[in-house]
Amino acid sequence: MTSSRAAAPHAGAWLLIGPFLGIFALFTAYPLVRAVMLAFQQTFGPGAAHYVGWANFDFLSRDPMFWKAAKNTGVFTLGSILIQLPLSLALALLLNRPGLRGRAIYRTIFFTPALVGVVFVGMIFMLLFEKRTGLVNQALHAAIGVDLDFAWLETYIMPAMILATLWQYVGFNMVYFLAALQNVSRDLVEAATIDGAGAVGRFFHVTLPSIRPIASFVVLLSIVGSVQFFELPYVLLNGTGGPENRGLSIVMYLYQTGFQAGDLGYASAIAWVLAIVLAACTVAMRFLARGEDA
Amino acid sequence: MRTNSDGDAAAIGRIPFGPIVILVAAVASTLLLAARPAQDRHEVRMWTFARLHHQIYQQQVAEWNVAQTPRIDLSLLSLLAIEQRMLSAFLAETTVAELIEVERRNAARAFAGPLESVGFVDLTDRLKAEGLDQAINPASFSPWTTRGRIFGLPHDVHPVMLGYRADIVESAGIDVSKIETWDDFAHVLGPLMADRDADGRPRRYLLNLWETHFEVIELLLLQAGGGLFDSDGRPTLDDPINADVLVQLAVWCAGPDRIAADVPYFSASGNKLLLDGYVIASFVPDWMCNIWRNEIPQLAGKVKLMPLPAWKPGGRRTSVWGGTMLGISRTAANQEALWEFAKYLYLSPISARELYTKGDIVTPVRSLWSDPVFDQPDAYFSGQAKGRMYIELAPHVPVRHSSPFGAIAADRLQTAAISVAAYARRAPGATRAELLSEARRALAVAQADVLANVRRNSFVRADFHEEAGQ
Numbered sequence: 001m002t003s004s005r006a007a008a009p010h011a012g013a014w015l016l017i018g019p020f021l022g023i024f025a026l027f028t029a030y031p032l033v034r035a036v037m038l039a040f041q042q043t044f045g046p047g048a049a050h051y052v053g054w055a056n057f058d059f060l061s062r063d064p065m066f067w068k069a070a071k072n073t074g075v076f077t078l079g080s081i082l083i084q085l086p087l088s089l090a091l092a093l094l095l096n097r098p099g100l101r102g103r104a105i106y107r108t109i110f111f112t113p114a115l116v117g118v119v120f121v122g123m124i125f126m127l128l129f130e131k132r133t134g135l136v137n138q139a140l141h142a143a144i145g146v147d148l149d150f151a152w153l154e155t156y157i158m159p160a161m162i163l164a165t166l167w168q169y170v171g172f173n174m175v176y177f178l179a180a181l182q183n184v185s186r187d188l189v190e191a192a193t194i195d196g197a198g199a200v201g202r203f204f205h206v207t208l209p210s211i212r213p214i215a216s217f218v219v220l221l222s223i224v225g226s227v228q229f230f231e232l233p234y235v236l237l238n239g240t241g242g243p244e245n246r247g248l249s250i251v252m253y254l255y256q257t258g259f260q261a262g263d264l265g266y267a268s269a270i271a272w273v274l275a276i277v278l279a280a281c282t283v284a285m286r287f288l289a290r291g292e293d294a
Numbered sequence: 295m296r297t298n299s300d301g302d303a304a305a306i307g308r309i310p311f312g313p314i315v316i317l318v319a320a321v322a323s324t325l326l327l328a329a330r331p332a333q334d335r336h337e338v339r340m341w342t343f344a345r346l347h348h349q350i351y352q353q354q355v356a357e358w359n360v361a362q363t364p365r366i367d368l369s370l371l372s373l374l375a376i377e378q379r380m381l382s383a384f385l386a387e388t389t390v391a392e393l394i395e396v397e398r399r400n401a402a403r404a405f406a407g408p409l410e411s412v413g414f415v416d417l418t419d420r421l422k423a424e425g426l427d428q429a430i431n432p433a434s435f436s437p438w439t440t441r442g443r444i445f446g447l448p449h450d451v452h453p454v455m456l457g458y459r460a461d462i463v464e465s466a467g468i469d470v471s472k473i474e475t476w477d478d479f480a481h482v483l484g485p486l487m488a489d490r491d492a493d494g495r496p497r498r499y500l501l502n503l504w505e506t507h508f509e510v511i512e513l514l515l516l517q518a519g520g521g522l523f524d525s526d527g528r529p530t531l532d533d534p535i536n537a538d539v540l541v542q543l544a545v546w547c548a549g550p551d552r553i554a555a556d557v558p559y560f561s562a563s564g565n566k567l568l569l570d571g572y573v574i575a576s577f578v579p580d581w582m583c584n585i586w587r588n589e590i591p592q593l594a595g596k597v598k599l600m601p602l603p604a605w606k607p608g609g610r611r612t613s614v615w616g617g618t619m620l621g622i623s624r625t626a627a628n629q630e631a632l633w634e635f636a637k638y639l640y641l642s643p644i645s646a647r648e649l650y651t652k653g654d655i656v657t658p659v660r661s662l663w664s665d666p667v668f669d670q671p672d673a674y675f676s677g678q679a680k681g682r683m684y685i686e687l688a689p690h691v692p693v694r695h696s697s698p699f700g701a702i703a704a705d706r707l708q709t710a711a712i713s714v715a716a717y718a719r720r721a722p723g724a725t726r727a728e729l730l731s732e733a734r735r736a737l738a739v740a741q742a743d744v745l746a747n748v749r750r751n752s753f754v755r756a757d758f759h760e761e762a763g764q
Contacts, residue, residue: 044753045407045698046384052752059750064743131556132572133563145493149556154506154712240705243506243712259381260701261747262406 038268045262056269066270068245069253072158076249077226079162080169081219088170088218092177093203107178110171118168122235125164129153153236157247161232169225173218180214181207213289220285227278230255250274337365338632340393341380343373344618346584346653347395347449354639354648362638364631366393373397380404383623384413392626393636395449398437398617399700405440406698407753414445414621415629421447426641434658436693438619441527446619447636448658450581450649453612453687454513457578457586459571460598460676462486462498470600476542479575479603480553486574487553499555502568502576505547505715506556508708509615510577515539515707516692517613518605522703523695529703529748531710532741537733539605540714544729548718565590577602579615580684583654587674594674599683612687614694656684663688698754702747706740 039056043049060066091110095103113121128135129152140146152160184207192202208215230251233242241248241256250270258267340355342348348370355368369391371379377400383390384404390413396404404413421427421444427435431451438446463470466486473479480500487496503510515521520535530536546554557573558564568576569592578586578599586593601611620640622632639645646657647667656668668681697703713736718729748754 042750042752044751045405045411046387046413047411048407048753050752055750059746127563130558130561130563133566151556240708244709245705256701256705259378260403262381262403262698263751264385266750 035268035271038265039272041265041268043263043265049265052265056266057273059266060269060273065245065248065253066250069241069248069250072246072248073227073229073250075158076162076165076229077223079158080165080222080226083162084166084170085173085215085218085222087166088173089177089215091170091174092181093207095174095178096181107171107175110174112171113168114172116168118231119235121164121168122232125160126153126236129160154243157237157242161229161236161247164232164236165226165229169222173222176214176218177211180211184210216285216289220282223281223285224278227274227281336363337367338393338626338628339391340366340368340395341371341376341391342368342395343371343376343397344395345370347618350648350652351639354645358635358638362631362635364628364635366635373400376400377403380413383625387625389625390623392623392632393620394623395618395620396446398619398694398696401438401446401619401621402696402698402700404621405445405696409441409443412440412445413624415624415626416443416445417447417622417633418442418444420633426637429659429661430641431658431660431688431691433614433691433693434617437617437696438621440696440698446621447640449618449620449640450616450655451658451684451688451691452579452581452614452616453656453684453691454517454577454579454615455599455601455612455683455687456575456603457582457597457599457675458575459593459596461596462571462574470598473600473603475607475609476603476605480546480551483574484553498572498574500553500574501546501555502557502559502573503543503546503554504556505543505711506708507559508704508711509559511539511543511707511711512704513577513613513615514543516694517602517610519610519692521692521695522700522707523697525693525695527695527697527699527754529697529699529741529744531703531707531744532734532737534734536707537730537737540711540733540737541726541729543711544714544718544733545726548715550722560585569593577615580654580656580680581616583672583675583680587654595676597674598676598678599680601683601687610690610692612690614691617694650681654680656681656688658688699744699748703740703744706743707737710736710740 038049040051040053041049042052042055094100095106095110100106116124129137131137131151132148134152136152137146137148137150140150141148188206188210189202192206197205228251229249233247233249233252234255236242237247241252251274254267254270254274257270258264342351348368351368355366359365373396376394376396380390380394380396380400381403382388394414409416421430421435427444430448434448434451435444438444438448458470463483463486468482468485470482473482483500486498487500489497491497505511512522515536518535518539520530520533520539522529522531524530546552555567555573557567557576559576567573568586569590586597602613604611620636622629622636626632641657641659643662643665646659646662647665649655649657650665650667657663663685668685669679670681671677672680710733714729714733717732718724721728724732
């Protein structure tokens with residue numbers, strides 16, 4: 001067989017995957033390579049870039065703003081996971097109770113905020129938390145005499161953002177948990193009940209192990225979403241990090257560095273650190289999930 | 295039993311609905327794009343970010359398009375859209391609108407990098423050759439100047455005055471003409487804060503100011519003679535004048551004798567508080583007159599303007615807030631014709647009159663300041679000839695120096711201001727000297743942080759880092 005004949009059977013395959021490979025190379029592989037190169041460059045406006053080795057990463061390791069943003073992002077992520085997910089699970093457990101009337105209506109009510117865009121959520125909460133005229137201060141002032149001038153978005157920016165995200169996504173995660181709960185084996189639950197297990201015992205020894213794969217997925221989803229959070233602080237704080245940068249997230253800092261200060265090289269370095277952190281989280285979660293399966 | 299070939303034939307015979315929809319959509323959108331008329335080679339695009347400017351320019355652009363070339367296609371875009379498209383185009387060296395009207399902070403971002411790679415045409419030589427550098431108020435050039443070169447034609451001056459509730463002040467028998475300094479301001483208007491609510495708090499405050507209002511803090515620094523950068527672009531956050539201003543700010547906002555309140559600018563809730571008389575005076579640059587007029591018409595005849603109180607007797611009675619320029623894209627063809635259009639749009643007597651009558655904005659062209667239109671009484675501001683008042687202050691508007699590190703400096707200054715105010719709240723009995731010490735500390739941190747960013751940048755390091763002795 002000649003070489004041209006040998007190649008012939010593969011020509012069709014190459015032809016078919018060619019468009020994908022072309023698009024992948026142009027819009028995914030090339031930008032990735034460029035982003036890596038950019039992370040090792042100093043940039044300053046158009047047409048000004050040169051190689052600086054690890055200098056961007058070195059500066060990042062000592063940059064107080066980056067660490068402040070990392071701390072804020074960590075707090076937000078922990079807040080999302082430790083408050084939002086247990087609440088989502090609790091709502092799912094309530095909705096999963098046998099004989100509950102209007103289950104679909106409750107599910108719709110809890111899920112609806114997830115349909116609202118993050119920008120709208122930001123604007124709504126900005127109005128709610130305004131001094132003097134905001135609904136929160138007006139209500140608290142009328143009820144317990146809280147100072148109308150209390151500045152939620154200056155004093156408690158991170159709790160305010162956690163609350164806004166909680167409102168938006170608690171129903172979204174609830175749907176995952178509800179789906180998982182509806183797949184818990186009734187035989188197992190009944191067997192545990194016959195063996196004398198109470199509600200708490202059944203939850204920890206039957207329900208929770210059964211929904212663990214879905215719970216791991218929801219935790220991973222929450223971590224990824226929280227680490228990447230940008231729109232909410234951007235809208236709520238008018239594109240700034242807020243007073244003393246208490247609301248600055250890593251992605252906000254990346255945006256400010258790259259697109260406001262024009263330092264694309266440093267922004268790229270931040271982006272790669274963020275990508276590595278997210279990849280590590282994903283690997284860790286997969287590792288944990290595999291351990292559970294075993 | 296059906297063979298595989300039968301199955302394949304059947305599958306091909308029944309093409310699913312989804313792919314057909316995708317195919318039709320792809321073909322239709324391709325045809326629509328192909329059928330779209332190409333841009334006229336004789337037409338240039340101009341982007342503006344302000345609805346008001348867009349309205350004002352409509353007629354002038356139409357008149358230009360009848361008599362002159364190139365034909366101008368004027369578009370209104372959001373400020374963020376202009377910034378992103380402009381910076382992306384400058385970075386990638388792709389085409390962008392030939393004429394771009396931008397606000398101060400967006401323009402400063404475009405001035406990063408070597409001078410020869412700035413995306414706007416350097417207008418310095420043209421301005422000097424035609425004497426426009428003298429004809430236009432000098433301070434109006436400063437935001438568009440980097441390293442001694444000017445990249446935009448100034449649209450305005452934007453002097454700042456205090457807009458105050460004349461109805462409340464005058465009914466209390468207070469004469470604001472006695473106010474010369476900020477100390478006078480607090481002293482003369484102080485009785486207006488005597489009215490207290492059930493909690494013992496004043497029902498109203500004297501000044502709309504808060505430690506989070508960066509734009510206002512900056513204008514106060516500039517009025518006092520401080521600022522964020524010097525004329526060579528070096529950060530000057532730790533200037534002693536800035537420290538003094540931050541101390542005063544903390545006293546006004548957070549001290550035991552607080553006189554300031556947070557009434558958000560550009561918001562419905564802020565407008566409501568102004569209407570309620572929650573604050574007596576707000577900082578009002580000329581362009582804000584138009585916002586008040588349109589958004590709070592109920593204040594017509596109830597407000598007046600007065601020059602800013604000075605920091606010390608005989609001191610500067612105004613400052614500056616905002617600013618717009620018109621820049622010509624470096625990639626634009628026929629730059630001479632675009633320059634002619636830019637002058638027609640910004641510098642003609644008709645433009646100046648339109649700008650003031652429709653937008654309350656004072657032209658930067660000094661020879662046009664004698665136009666009687668500026669002497670007309672304004673019913674909204676209780677019959678004051680506010681145009682003349684702003685023009686009298688225009689020559690005293692402070693210079694603002696542009697820097698690519700402006701966004702970082704602004705953020706760090708804001709943090710310092712908040713820190714000093716927080717200190718004043720934590721220690722209500724703090725002396726002025728203690729507050730000053732805290733302000734110096736906070737500003738030193740801010741300065742060091744901005745300098746760290748400057749030092750890291752090898753492109754500007756060569757310009758001034760070494761000579762600054764760092």
